[in-house]
Amino acid sequence: MLLLAATTIFISCGGVKNTIVKTENINYTVEQFADLQILRYRVPGFDDLSLKQKELIYFLTQAALEGRDILFDQNGKYNLTIRRTLEAIYLQYKGDKTDPDYLNLEVYLKRVWFSNGIHHHYGSEKFIPGFTPEFLKHEILNLDAAKLPLFNGQTPVQLCNEIFPIIFDSTIMPKRVNQADGQDLILTSACNYYDGVTQQEAEAFYNSMKDSTNETPVSYGLNSRLVKENGKLVEKVWTVDGLYGEAIQKIVLWLKKAESVAENNAQKEVIAKLIEYYETGDLKTFDEYSILWVKDLDSRIDFVNGFTETYGDPLGMKASWESLVNFKDMEATLRTEIISGNAQWFEDHSPVDKQYKKEKVKGVSAKVITAAILAGDLYPATAIGINLPNSNWIRDHHGSKSVTIGNITDAYNKAAHGNGFNEEFAYSDVEKGLIDKYADLTGNLHTDLHECLGHGSGKLLPGVDPDALKAYGSTIEEARADLFGLYYIADHKLQELGLTPNDDAYKAEYYTYLMNGLMTQLVRIEKGNSVEESHMRNRQLIARWVFQQGMPDKVVELVKKDGKTYVVVNDYQKLRILFGELLAEIQRIKSTGDFEAARSLVEGYAVKVDPVLHAEVLERYKKLNLAPYKGFVNPVYELVTDKDGEITDVKVSYNEGYAEQMLRYSKEYSSLPTINN
Numbered sequence: 149m150l151l152l153a154a155t156t157i158f159i160s161c162g163g164v165k166n167t168i169v170k171t172e173n174i175n176y177t178v179e180q181f182a183d184l185q186i187l188r189y190r191v192p193g194f195d196d197l198s199l200k201q202k203e204l205i206y207f208l209t210q211a212a213l214e215g216r217d218i219l220f221d222q223n224g225k226y227n228l229t230i231r232r233t234l235e236a237i238y239l240q241y242k243g244d245k246t247d248p249d250y251l252n253l254e255v256y257l258k259r260v261w262f263s264n265g266i267h268h269h270y271g272s273e274k275f276i277p278g279f280t281p282e283f284l285k286h287e288i289l290n291l292d293a294a295k296l297p298l299f300n301g302q303t304p305v306q307l308c309n310e311i312f313p314i315i316f317d318s319t320i321m322p323k324r325v326n327q328a329d330g331q332d333l334i335l336t337s338a339c340n341y342y343d344g345v346t347q348q349e350a351e352a353f354y355n356s357m358k359d360s361t362n363e364t365p366v367s368y369g370l371n372s373r374l375v376k377e378n379g380k381l382v383e384k385v386w387t388v389d390g391l392y393g394e395a396i397q398k399i400v401l402w403l404k405k406a407e408s409v410a411e412n413n414a415q416k417e418v419i420a421k422l423i424e425y426y427e428t429g430d431l432k433t434f435d436e437y438s439i440l441w442v443k444d445l446d447s448r449i450d451f452v453n454g455f456t457e458t459y460g461d462p463l464g465m466k467a468s469w470e471s472l473v474n475f476k477d478m479e480a481t482l483r484t485e486i487i488s489g490n491a492q493w494f495e496d497h498s499p500v501d502k503q504y505k506k507e508k509v510k511g512v513s514a515k516v517i518t519a520a521i522l523a524g525d526l527y528p529a530t531a532i533g534i535n536l537p538n539s540n541w542i543r544d545h546h547g548s549k550s551v552t553i554g555n556i557t558d559a560y561n562k563a564a565h566g567n568g569f570n571e572e573f574a575y576s577d578v579e580k581g582l583i584d585k586y587a588d589l590t591g592n593l594h595t596d597l598h599e600c601l602g603h604g605s606g607k608l609l610p611g612v613d614p615d616a617l618k619a620y621g622s623t624i625e626e627a628r629a630d631l632f633g634l635y636y637i638a639d640h641k642l643q644e645l646g647l648t649p650n651d652d653a654y655k656a657e658y659y660t661y662l663m664n665g666l667m668t669q670l671v672r673i674e675k676g677n678s679v680e681e682s683h684m685r686n687r688q689l690i691a692r693w694v695f696q697q698g699m700p701d702k703v704v705e706l707v708k709k710d711g712k713t714y715v716v717v718n719d720y721q722k723l724r725i726l727f728g729e730l731l732a733e734i735q736r737i738k739s740t741g742d743f744e745a746a747r748s749l750v751e752g753y754a755v756k757v758d759p760v761l762h763a764e765v766l767e768r769y770k771k772l773n774l775a776p777y778k779g780f781v782n783p784v785y786e787l788v789t790d791k792d793g794e795i796t797d798v799k800v801s802y803n804e805g806y807a808e809q810m811l812r813y814s815k816e817y818s819s820l821p822t823i824n825n
C-alpha cells in the first residue's frame with residue numbers, strides 16, 4: 149500500500165514556470181511541462197556508508213533500473229514501440245527546433261517517459277498529442293529505418309499504420325484502467341495484463357483456483373498475463389525464461405552480485421529467495437520471500453524489487469513492477485523511537501477524560517528511510533510512504549513494514565520553498581519567517597506524533613462497537629490523531645526530549661495547519677463541490693471548530709488585506725487550549741460511539757465550503773502556475789575502481805537532466821523486445 153504526498157493531488161493547471169531552487173549547490177527543481185514538475189532528491193548519508201554497503205546499494209540500483217521496460221509493457225501493448233519511435237525522432241531530428249509540432253512532440257515524449265506509457269500516471273486517461281499525424285509520418289519516413297523499432301520485417305509505413313490510431317484516435321484505448329461500473333473492465337482497459345480475455349472469463353478462471361478453507365492463500369494471478377491460446381486460458385508467467393525473461397535475467401544477475409555483499413545472513417536469505425522466485429515464478433516462494441523480508445529488521449539497507457502493487461489492474465490482481473532501494477535514516481528513526489519510547493507519558497498527560505485513556509499504551513515505531521533509487525512504478529512519480537507486504541494473511545501472522553521516505557519528503561519541502569505559495573497565502577513576514585524557519589521540522593514532527601502516538605492512544609468503553617461512527621468514523625479517527633499531535637507539539641516536554649528547539653517552533657505548525665484547513669486546501673476542490681476526502685474533512689473540522697469557538701476572544705481571525713483573505717492567529721496559547729478541548733470531545737465521541745455527536749461535528753464544520761472564499765483561493769492559486777503533479781530524477785551512481793579493477797568506492801552525483809536520464813535508461817537498461825508475446 150502506498151501513502152501519497154498531498155501535493156500529487158493538487159488541481160490541474162497549465163503553463164510553464166521555471167523557478168530554480170538552489171540549496172547547497174543542488175537544484176531541487178529540474179523542469180516543468182504539461183501538468184508535471186520534475187524535482188531532484190538527494191541521498192544524505194550515502195558517503196558515510198561502508199564500502200560494502202555502498203556496493204550493495206549499487207548492485208541493487210542496477211537491478212532496479214533493469215525492470216523499467218517491464219512496466220512500460222505492462223501499462224500498454226504499444227508503449228515500447230511508441231517510446232522507441234519517438235526517441236529515435238527526438239535523437240535524430242534535424243529540422244527547426246522552434247516548430248510547434250516538434251515542441252509538442254517533445255512534451256508528449258516527456259509525458260510518455262513520466263507515465264511509463266501513453267496514459268496519465270494518475271488519472272489514467274490517454275494523452276492527446278499536440279502535433280499532427282502528418283508531422284509524425286514525415287519524421288518517421290525520413291529516418292534511417294534501422295533506427296526504428298520495426299518488428300518482424302515491418303516497413304516504416306506499416307509501423308505508422310500500427311501506432312497512429314493508438315496515438316491519435318481518442319476512442320481507442322482511452323483509459324489505462326477503467327473502473328466504470330457495468331462495463332467489461334478488462335476489455336475497456338488499455339493495460340496489458342490480459343489478452344483476448346473477457347472480465348467474466350478472467351474472474352471464472354481465478355475463482356476456480358480459490359479455496360475458502362485455505363488460510364494462507366497465494367496471491368493468485370499476481371505475476372502473469374492471462375491470455376487465450378487456441379480457445380484455452382493460460383497464464384504467461386513473468387520469470388527468467390518466461391514473459392519479460394530478457395529483463396528478469398538482468399535483474400537476477402545484479403541480485404546475485406548483491407547477494408555476495410549482503411550485510412548479514414538474514415538479508416542474504418531474502419535476496420536468495422527473491423532470485424528463486426524470479427527463476428520459478430512460484431507464488432508460494434514469493435510468500436516465503438515476503439515473510440523473510442518482513443522479518444529482516446536489523447539490516448541498514450533494504451529494498452523492494454518485483455511485482456508489487458495491483459492498482460494498475462482493474463481486477464486488482466496483477467502487480468506492476470517496481471523497485472525502491474533505501475537505507476535507514478538513523479537520526480530521523482531515532483526521533484520516532486524517542487516519541488514511541490515516551491508513549492505512556494503522553495497518554496497519561498493528555499487532556500482526555502481518564503476513563504477513555506489506555507492504562508498501558510505502546511507506541512508504534514515506523515522507520516524513516518532514505519531512498520537511493522526509485523524505479524518502475526515508483527519512478528519518476530513516487531509515494532512518500534510504503535507499507536508492505538500486501539498479502540493479508542502474511543500481515544496478520546507476521547506483521548508488515550511501514551516506512552516513510554525522508555529524503556523525498558524533504559525534496560518536496562525544499563521545492564516548495566520559494567514557489568510563491570506561502571508568499572501568496574501567509575499573512576505577514578512574521579508568519580512567513582516562522583514557516584521558513586520551522587515548518588519542515590514541525591511538519592515532520594506532527595506526522596510522527598500522529599502516526600506513532602495519535603492513532604494508538606485512547607480506548608473504547610466496554611461493549612462499544614468499533615464501527616459505531618459509521619461513515620463519520622474515519623474523519624473522527626484522523627481528527628483524533630491530528631489533535632493529539634497538535635496538542636503535544638506545543639508541549640515543553642518536546643523540548644526536554646530534544647525534538648523542538650524552542651517555544652516558538654510549534655507556531656509554524658499551528659499557523660500552517662489553520663491556513664490549510666481554513667483556506668488553502670480548497671485548491672484541491674473543484675468549484676461547486678464540497679469536502680469529501682476524510683483527511684481533508686478532518687483538517688477543516690479542526691480548523692473551523694477552533695476558529696468559531698475562539699471567536700469571542702479573537703483567537704483566530706480571517707482578515708482582509710488589499711482585497712485578499714488571510715488567516716491571523718492572535719493567541720497561540722489559547723489556540724492550544726482549544727485543540728485540547730476538541731481532542732477531549734473527539735475522544736469521548738470515539739470511546740462512547742456517540743454517532744449523533746460525530747455527525748453533527750462533521751456535518752457542521754467539515755463538509756461545507758464558503759463559495760466566495762473558495763473562488764478567491766482558486767483564483768489566487770491559479771496565478772501561481774504551480775504544476776499539480778511531481779516526479780523525480782534519480783541520482784547517478786558510479787563505481788570507482790583501482791588499476792586491478794577492484795572496487796574502491798561508489799560515487800553519487802546529482803547533475804543529470806530529465807531527458808538525459810530517460811534517454812540513458814532507454815539505452816542502457818532496455819533489454820525487452822518491442823512487442824512481448
Ligand code: ZN
Nearest residue numbers: 598603626629
Ligand atoms: Zn492517520
